[in-house]
Each structure stands twice: as structure tokens, then as C-alpha cells.
Amino acid sequence: MTVQAIVKPNTYFDSVSLMSLSTKANQIDGVEQAIIAMGTEMNKEVMKNVGLMTPEVEVAKSSDLIIVVKAETDDLCESAFMSIDELFTKKDTSKGKSEIKYSTIASAAQGIPEANLAVIAVNGAYAPREARKALENNLHVMLFSDNVSIEDEIELKKLAHEKGLLMMGPDCGTAIIGNVALCFANAVRKGSIGIVGASGTGSQEVSVRIHEFGCGITQMIGTGGRDLREEIGGIMMLDGIKALEEDEATKVIVLISKPPAPSVEEKVLAQIKQCKKPVVVWFVGGNEEKVKQAGGHFAKMSKEAALKAVLLAGAEENKLNKRALNIPLIEEVRAKLTPEQKYIRGLFSGGTLCDEAMHTAMEKFDNVYSNIQRDPNYRLKDKNISQDHTFIDFGDDEFTQGKPHPMIDPSTRISRFIQEAKDPSVGVIVMDFVLGYGAHEDPVGAMLPAIMEVKQLAEQEGRHLEIIGYVLGTELDPQNLEEQVEKLLAAGVTRASSNQNAGLLAREFVVKGE
Amino acid sequence: MSGDLGFIERINISSLTGFVHSTFRRTINIQCKENGELFTIASSQVDNGPNSLVINAASLDEFNIDVNEAVFVKNKMLFISNKLAIVIDKADKWESILPEYPSNTQNVIRNIKKMKEYIDNHGKAGGMKKKLSSQSPYETELSRLLEERTILLEKELLNNRLAHALQHAVSLIGLGPGLTPSGDDFLVGLFTTINLRNSPLYSQQSFCEEVVQRAKPLTNEISYMALKKASIGKVRESIIHLVHSILYGKESDLYLSLNKVLNIGSSSGTDIALGLICGLEANLRVGGQL
Structure with missing residues (x-):
């Protein structure tokens, strides 16, 4: 027997619907017991007393809806969750809402076959599992969650690299993909400049300056703050550069980060050298000479990075308002x-x-x-x-x-x-x-x-x-x-x-x- | 259209801004930024209640209102984003006022007996009322805890030991299935009876306040709001009618108003009714009439 749980944060259904859903969930083939209840301490106590406590249930709050399934195998649990999801979806549809909520990556991937990216923001303890599921379902991942171990990050990034997918994060708070801003990002014009950034607000700042200079963004790929550390090896930044190089709409690439570990810096510079598109590099406090030697365009500061990028993208310098110091x-x-x-x-x-x-x-x-x-x-x-x-x-x-x-x-x-x-x-x-x-x-x-x-x-x-x-x-x-x-x-x-x-x-x- | 007096006054003086907290077919809850409380817009199928405004619409689905949409007041009208504007100048004002506890309690004793029989036959099981059909281990354990804790609470209440009753009341908060857990609903009924003016337990209102002070982290915001209001004697119109029927009504009145309460939620109405019985019996015992 296995017990699995899903927690839907701040989710409210009226009592009649909850009872009806609970009854139907218990009738699903292969389910020994299914519980749908609010995540109050007292309800959690009941679950603990009958051996239905899981790590997910443990951290649920009073305003969260808990769905617990006990079944013979993991697969039966997973399939029960999908069926319960359908019950919820029907409930939502009957309310006339257009938004469909899925409780698992697998059911979302099945329900929206055209989806190619998953944004994941769950407790760090469960984030690697969810990210792995998404990658296994051939979805690019933006992982907002932090508190993910270095080992998990390496494993996820290697898996994504092998499958030709982007693994943005963990701790990735900013991205713009296909002109859609994800998590913390600004509304900027679509254009011909692509950004790969290991720092959230640094990427936001450059994207906003590019917009102010009258140009726009193709993609803004986040890597997560640790990507350029020795252990991770810059897997995502290297894959990001490659993705933008292959993206026809992108004419100029901007890289943003704190200074990388020396071995990673070497790899990044080597890739810049091979890249057929101009690359602007703003590594805060970084080394100008090395970037120049690799054929990159060094920027010491954020506005300078944006300015170099827009000029490389074809903007006319004399028409730009550079906003000099007063x-x-x-x-x-x-x-x-x-x-x-x-x-x-x-x-x-x-x-x-x-x-x-x-x-x-x-x-x-x-x-x-x-x-x-x-x-x-x-x-x-x-x-x-x-x-x-x-x-x-x-x-x-x-x-x-x-x-x-x-x-x-x-x-x-x-x-x-x-x-x-x-x-x-x-x-x-x-x-x-x-x-x-x-x-x-x-x-x-x-x-x-x-x-x-x-x-x-x-x-x-x-x-x-x-x-x-x-x-x-x-x-x-x-x-x-x-x-x-x-x-x-x-x-x-x-x-x-x-x-x-x-x-x-x-x-x-x-x-x-x- | 009708609404809680306090809610209408708040709109009249433009002191309500907030956002949509939760939406259901028949109600929309608004989180008020000014005092942190929830206010409810209810369809015409719902009775009046504390912090509620009942509007002339059978269902609220048609407005397509979503959680987190902005709520504000302008020119004495309540707006939910650009989707719903409620004009309150013709709304009937309603106020939650409980009846007084009677000096002659014969009617109360008789009606409680009938009410118990009626709930045995017609009340909804799954919460305070045990299911007779086979139960899952979870349901069995839930029933056991509800029963055990209610018995302990009743025992202390009947002996007028409210200080001892406090821990048992708190142990019921958040316990049970449904949006408003059965334990909470039971306490709403119980609090109602402690707030009856001239009742033997009326002087013990601080008990309700003390329970509510501990309730916030133990239950969800919607249920907490009902508990908070009940702790000061503010409850839904249907509950007030039922209390009135128990205290002063004939058998036919009693069943009519009891039915309306039993229809609240899934087992919520039954749980509230059982809380009323518990509190009234405690009042009778403390008053020396049982």
C-alpha cells in the first residue's frame, strides 16, 4: 500500500462539493481510501492517527485543500489523482470558469498537450521531484523554488541538457519566454536581443533599459543564481547561449551574472568565441580583458550592457537618449x-x-x-x-x-x-x-x-x-x-x-x- | 436586496477596499483591507448574515468574478473590479439580534426533545452525527475524535466549568470535513446560546472570545469569520429563526426553521443545530431547570 498527497494552496470549495468529490474519489478503481479536506491541524491529526500522514500534508496550512489517496501502488495513486483532477475540472467548468487547474505535472501535460514549459514554485523539498517529472514529460522548466541541493540541481540540469530542454533554476525568479513574462519580470517590447541571466534583477534592469532605448527582447532565459559555480559548471548558461544562437529572431545575446568560477568562465568565454552572434557580457565586477580576448563585448555596468546590445542590434546612437548624469x-x-x-x-x-x-x-x-x-x-x-x-x-x-x-x-x-x-x-x-x-x-x-x-x-x-x-x-x-x-x-x-x-x-x- | 447594517454603513462611509478572497456559486467573500474581516456578497438563495449583502441574483457565476479582483466603494456603490456594481440605497437593513432567553423554559425543554428526534431522523451524518453506514478508517477516527471531544466539552459545560471547557472547545476547531469543519459549526451553535440575553450562561461570553482568540491558526479564514461573529452573538438569519422557534415556537414553527438550518452546507446545519442543543441544555442545567 502506498499513500500520496497533493496540497492545493488557498483553495476553497463549498462543503457540498467537497463531500460529493470525496464520495466520488472513493469510488475510483484501485483507491482504498481518498480524503479531500481542509489542511487544519486537527484534520492532520486524524490523518496521522490512521497512518495517512505524508510530508506534503505535514506542511499544509488551514487554508489549503488536502487530497490524500491510499492505493496499492504509486501508479494507482497517480491515476487516482488524475481522476480526482478531472472531477475538480468538471466542478470548475460547471462554474463557467475558463481556467483549468491541474494538481500534477503529469495530468497538466496530458490535459494541455501543446504545453512545452512548466513553471514550478513548490517547497524546495519537493521541487526536484516535480522538476524531474516535468523534464520527463518533455517540458522546459522554470524552477522558482529555492532550497534545492547542489546535487539535485546538477542532476536536473544534466537531464535537461541530455533532452535538449531548458532547466531554468532552481531559484530562478525572472524569465521572458515567447514574449510572456514569467514570475518577476517586466512588460517589455518584443525585439531582437536575447538575454541569459544568472541574476534576476540584473536581467530585469537590462531588459528595461533595452526597452527604453526603443529595442526589445526575444527571450530572457534565467539560469538560477548558482549556475556559474564550479560544481554546476554553467550548464544552463551554456545551453542558453546555444538556444539563443539557434533562435533566428535573436540577433544579439547579452549575458548577465556575478563573476563566474574561473573554470566556468573559461567554458563560457570559449562558447562566446565560437558563437556566430555578437555577445555582450556584463559580469558584475568582471574582467574586461578576458571578454575582449574571447571576442565578446564587455560592459562594466547595466546601462552600458543595454546600450551596447541595442547598438549591435542596429539602433542609431545619435537617436538614443543616454540620460547622462545631472x-x-x-x-x-x-x-x-x-x-x-x-x-x-x-x-x-x-x-x-x-x-x-x-x-x-x-x-x-x-x-x-x-x-x-x-x-x-x-x-x-x-x-x-x-x-x-x-x-x-x-x-x-x-x-x-x-x-x-x-x-x-x-x-x-x-x-x-x-x-x-x-x-x-x-x-x-x-x-x-x-x-x-x-x-x-x-x-x-x-x-x-x-x-x-x-x-x-x-x-x-x-x-x-x-x-x-x-x-x-x-x-x-x-x-x-x-x-x-x-x-x-x-x-x-x-x-x-x-x-x-x-x-x-x-x-x-x-x-x-x- | 438586503444586507447587514454594519456592512451597508461601511459602504455609505466609503471605508471598504479589498480584494476577492474566495468565490462560490452562491457567495463571494471579500477580504477587507481596513479591518481584515471577510464580507460576503450572497445570491438571493442565501439568507442574511453578519457582514453579508444579499443581492437580487440567483447565482453569482454569471459575473465571472475571480479571486484577487479589486473591491472598492465609490459614490456609495460597491464595485468588484469592473464586473459588478452594487447600489445599496434601496437595500433593506438587517441586523443580527438574538431573542432573549425565556423565564419559563418548559417550551425550550419540549422543543429540544423534538429537535433531537428530528435530527436523529433527518439530520445529515458525516460530521457530529455519526454515519450508520460503513465508514473508512479516516471517517471512523474523525467520528471518534468529534464524539470524544464533544462529550468532554458537554460535561464541563453542564457543570458550569467553562475554564475547563476551553481546552475541549479549542480541540474541536478545524476538526472535520467540509469548508467549515464540523467542530467549528458545532461551536457556532454553542456560542449562539451563550449569547442569549438573560440566559444562565450569558455572563460567560468571555468563554467564546477566549476560544476565538485561539482559533485563527486552527481553521480557515471563512470558518474563522463565522466563529468570530458567533462569539459575539452575530449569526445567520436562519439560525436566529431557529433559536426563536426553540425558545418560543410551536412544533410546526420549529420544524420549519430547523429544516432551513439543516439545509446549510453538507453536514454544517446539523452540526450547528447540535451545538445549539448542547448550549441550551447547558443553560437549562446551569439555570437549575434540567
Whole structure:
């Protein structure tokens, strides 16, 4: 006998439907027992008492619907789930809804034979199993889940590579495939530039800059943050480059990542050398010479990467608005800050956006600390206490354990912002506000009361506090870009036109004695 | 069209924004951002209830409203996205007010006896009422726990030891099949009787509040809302009618209103009715009339 369970998060069916579904599920051939109930602690206790507890049931919440099947074999369980799915589907159809919900990858693959990609966002403990099932059903995979072991990642990526499929992730939060934005991504124009990115917000930033320069994206393939590590060997980035090289619509390829492990960098550069299409490389803090030797186009920063890509794609340089830095503004702000106001505090929801701004500061200052610093000497000893110039990535694991990502829930950053603003040694606070699918519906609005509060406080204390805000988004995003920017301006915040400019402005505002 | 007085007032003063929490054929639940509570838009086939608005539509399917769609108030109209606009100026106002507990309880004792017999014959099994037909091991264990915990709760209530009853009441929350677990439904019935003005247990309302304080993580939001409202004596119109019939009604009234409650959900109505009986018997015992 085997017991298997499926949990449908936040799913509500009325009691009559649940009873009827439960009765029908128990009549399915081969099923010894089927239970459909809400995942309350008490119901879980009953299941435990009768030997029907599974890891899935254990983590279910009161608002989740649990379906447990006990049958002779795994195959019978699987087939029972498919039959139960059909019962649910009939229920949904009878309600006149067009959306069909499937509870297993196999039933979805069978129900939608034309599907070729599965987006998986389940608990990390079960994610490899689901991703494997999808690959076995010949589906490309975007695996949003994290907490997947390196061993599982290697195995999944090797399987995908053998089958000629994309294995995006684990921990892949951004992709645009066939002009459809998946998970956190912005609404950008369709075009001729393809991106392979190991960093989510870095890819978002470049895609948005490309859009602003008037060009567009063919595909944006995410690899997951660990792909370029020694153990994984860059399997997905290499397969991604190959996929874009074979894609007729793609004329230019952009690669985005933190610096790869040396052995992986070699492999990537070797593939760039062989690639027949121009490749722009933005590896944050990466080595220009090596990229040039491989025939690639090196970009030190995000806007530069986008600019090089659009020029290679045929855009005319003299028609582009490159949004140069506002030099008079720099002089004006420097004059307002006191000699004691020496430091930048970068409070970011996007990891690569934080990294880029931090690297910009590191070009002029030695004392740049962060929770994502690669140099352990400059890694913050306590993530809650800033030191000199500090850049915080609030999306890093240590801030998100048990909490939503700051792009969804800005509360942690808001309280830190108020804390930093009270520090008299701080001259500039720089922040990103990420728009797009999946992101907070009004990220600037959520921060506004705090901005007003600290502005007033600084004024009472007779000091000027410079706040720089960068809104990452396009006019096509579900949030209103223009409105978000207007809110910032109305609150007296300096708007940066790109993340690159945000980092440069922050740095230049606090440079003394030039 | 009719609606809960508080809900209508909230629309009148434009203090309701939120999103669609869940949708069913006959009801749509709205999560209110201002106070975190659920509000319900119900079809004309549903009775009035706390935080509910009953509209003139037999089914809500036709509106094709989806979970997470925006809800807001403008010009005293409630909007669900651009799919449904509800004008409330002609809505009949309804308020959940329970009847007073009578000084003469002979009618109550007689009606409870009849109610028990009726539920034995016509109540729906699968929750508090045991199934007579063969049960799966899961159903057997569920019935065992429901019965065991209800007996313990009843025992403490009949002896007016509400502090001891608390743990047994909490152990019922979230227990049972259905959207509103049987244990929750039973407690809704029980809470109703503790909130009857002039009843012997009326002074023990804090018991209900204490149970509800512990309920949130133990059940789903829809059922929690029903428990929360019942803990302060706010329940559906059909339950109020039934309580009135038990306290003051004739046999024919009783069966009419009991039938309406028994038709709630799958076994929910039966579970609520059994909770009412439990609470009324406790009231009679504590009042020295049983």
C-alpha cells in the first residue's frame, strides 16, 4: 500500500462539493481510501492517527485543500489523482470558469498537450521531484523554488541538457519566454536581443533599459543564481547561449551574472568565441580583458550592457537618449551636505541592483560594507547595523527567511530606512523600486509615509538628507510607472533614470574635496 | 436586496477596499483591507448574515468574478473590479439580534426533545452525527475524535466549568470535513446560546472570545469569520429563526426553521443545530431547570 498527497494552496470549495468529490474519489478503481479536506491541524491529526500522514500534508496550512489517496501502488495513486483532477475540472467548468487547474505535472501535460514549459514554485523539498517529472514529460522548466541541493540541481540540469530542454533554476525568479513574462519580470517590447541571466534583477534592469532605448527582447532565459559555480559548471548558461544562437529572431545575446568560477568562465568565454552572434557580457565586477580576448563585448555596468546590445542590434546612437548624469545637481547636493554627512546607505530589494551600486561606490571608497560583499573583511558583522558606506540587499536569504521577498513586502526595508535616516553621518540614501509582474502594486506608495517622516525629521535637525529613488519598470508594466515616479518627485526624492545612474549619483553626492 | 447594517454603513462611509478572497456559486467573500474581516456578497438563495449583502441574483457565476479582483466603494456603490456594481440605497437593513432567553423554559425543554428526534431522523451524518453506514478508517477516527471531544466539552459545560471547557472547545476547531469543519459549526451553535440575553450562561461570553482568540491558526479564514461573529452573538438569519422557534415556537414553527438550518452546507446545519442543543441544555442545567 502506498499513500500520496497533493496540497492545493488557498483553495476553497463549498462543503457540498467537497463531500460529493470525496464520495466520488472513493469510488475510483484501485483507491482504498481518498480524503479531500481542509489542511487544519486537527484534520492532520486524524490523518496521522490512521497512518495517512505524508510530508506534503505535514506542511499544509488551514487554508489549503488536502487530497490524500491510499492505493496499492504509486501508479494507482497517480491515476487516482488524475481522476480526482478531472472531477475538480468538471466542478470548475460547471462554474463557467475558463481556467483549468491541474494538481500534477503529469495530468497538466496530458490535459494541455501543446504545453512545452512548466513553471514550478513548490517547497524546495519537493521541487526536484516535480522538476524531474516535468523534464520527463518533455517540458522546459522554470524552477522558482529555492532550497534545492547542489546535487539535485546538477542532476536536473544534466537531464535537461541530455533532452535538449531548458532547466531554468532552481531559484530562478525572472524569465521572458515567447514574449510572456514569467514570475518577476517586466512588460517589455518584443525585439531582437536575447538575454541569459544568472541574476534576476540584473536581467530585469537590462531588459528595461533595452526597452527604453526603443529595442526589445526575444527571450530572457534565467539560469538560477548558482549556475556559474564550479560544481554546476554553467550548464544552463551554456545551453542558453546555444538556444539563443539557434533562435533566428535573436540577433544579439547579452549575458548577465556575478563573476563566474574561473573554470566556468573559461567554458563560457570559449562558447562566446565560437558563437556566430555578437555577445555582450556584463559580469558584475568582471574582467574586461578576458571578454575582449574571447571576442565578446564587455560592459562594466547595466546601462552600458543595454546600450551596447541595442547598438549591435542596429539602433542609431545619435537617436538614443543616454540620460547622462545631472552634473549641476551633483554640485548642488554636495553643497547641501555637511562635512559629517559622509556616507551612502543603499537599501535595495534587488540583489544585482545592490551589487552594481556597491561596486560603483567601491571604485572611489575603500570602506564599503554589505551583507553581500564578496570580501569577508567588508561583510557586515551584523546585518542590522550599518558601517561607513553600507549597501543592503534585502532580498538576500538572511532577510527573507519566513518572509516574502522585499519586492512584495517592503516592511523590513521601511523600518531600516527610518533607522538609517536618523544617522547624522549619512548623506545619501539610495533605493530601488521594482515594478513588473509579481512585484508590489505600489512600491513607492508603501515607502512614502516613511520618506515624509524622515524628511521632516532631518529638517527639524537642520540637515539635508538626500534620497535617491530608482523605479525599475516600463510604461507597459501593470503598475503605473509615471505615477510611481511622480510620487517620488512630489516627496522631494531625486529620481535616477537607471540603476547605473542611481549608483553613480549616490557616489558623487558624497565625494568630498573634489 | 438586503444586507447587514454594519456592512451597508461601511459602504455609505466609503471605508471598504479589498480584494476577492474566495468565490462560490452562491457567495463571494471579500477580504477587507481596513479591518481584515471577510464580507460576503450572497445570491438571493442565501439568507442574511453578519457582514453579508444579499443581492437580487440567483447565482453569482454569471459575473465571472475571480479571486484577487479589486473591491472598492465609490459614490456609495460597491464595485468588484469592473464586473459588478452594487447600489445599496434601496437595500433593506438587517441586523443580527438574538431573542432573549425565556423565564419559563418548559417550551425550550419540549422543543429540544423534538429537535433531537428530528435530527436523529433527518439530520445529515458525516460530521457530529455519526454515519450508520460503513465508514473508512479516516471517517471512523474523525467520528471518534468529534464524539470524544464533544462529550468532554458537554460535561464541563453542564457543570458550569467553562475554564475547563476551553481546552475541549479549542480541540474541536478545524476538526472535520467540509469548508467549515464540523467542530467549528458545532461551536457556532454553542456560542449562539451563550449569547442569549438573560440566559444562565450569558455572563460567560468571555468563554467564546477566549476560544476565538485561539482559533485563527486552527481553521480557515471563512470558518474563522463565522466563529468570530458567533462569539459575539452575530449569526445567520436562519439560525436566529431557529433559536426563536426553540425558545418560543410551536412544533410546526420549529420544524420549519430547523429544516432551513439543516439545509446549510453538507453536514454544517446539523452540526450547528447540535451545538445549539448542547448550549441550551447547558443553560437549562446551569439555570437549575434540567
